[in-house]
Amino acid sequence: MSELGTLARVRSKNAGPFWMTVDIFCEADTYARVAAIPTETFATRLGAAEMRRFDLPDLHVVKLSLPRPQVQGSARDRDMHGAALAHVLTGMDV
Template identity: 45%
Template sequence: MSESRTIADLALEVRSKNASPFWVTMELFMRDTAGYTIVADPGYLNASVIARLYGVDADTVQIFRIPALDVVKISFPRPVSQGSLRDRDIHAGQHHVPLSLFPLPNE
């Protein structure tokens, strides 16, 4: 039985970073247009998926699809502000992991 493929299998890079002390931004740099077409599909990757992965309100998730660059950018409010007592990732550098490991739709 083979493991299911994930977004990371189609991406050149998946990264996350602070967009401010109150927001996180993640960027999916896809290898090619075929991979971009899969992950940019709103039926596959949408605000509800991000809300479930990151425990945020779907109404606050912003998704920007940039076909000319084969990039999807996602922003959402940080659960706690940067540098606060309960902040476990001050640079938001590890937030990309759940998204990287999100399974691709059945091919």
């Protein structure tokens, strides 16, 4: 097994006040391995009850979008730019 962070570049970002996005950039030889991970596995790891997944095989990218736990910029928002999500997936065993 390998950690996802050794197979791909994982980047998370803000996708507006209500959504955050995680992009998993793969090399051509690792894309199939990452794309085979079930959406439910990612959702469980991220603690998301709802998630949208977009597989982009021509770009070797898996994109995950999930609702923000708090509206961006609200008093309870602890990750205004959505940057912490990448760290959650980077250490995931694949």
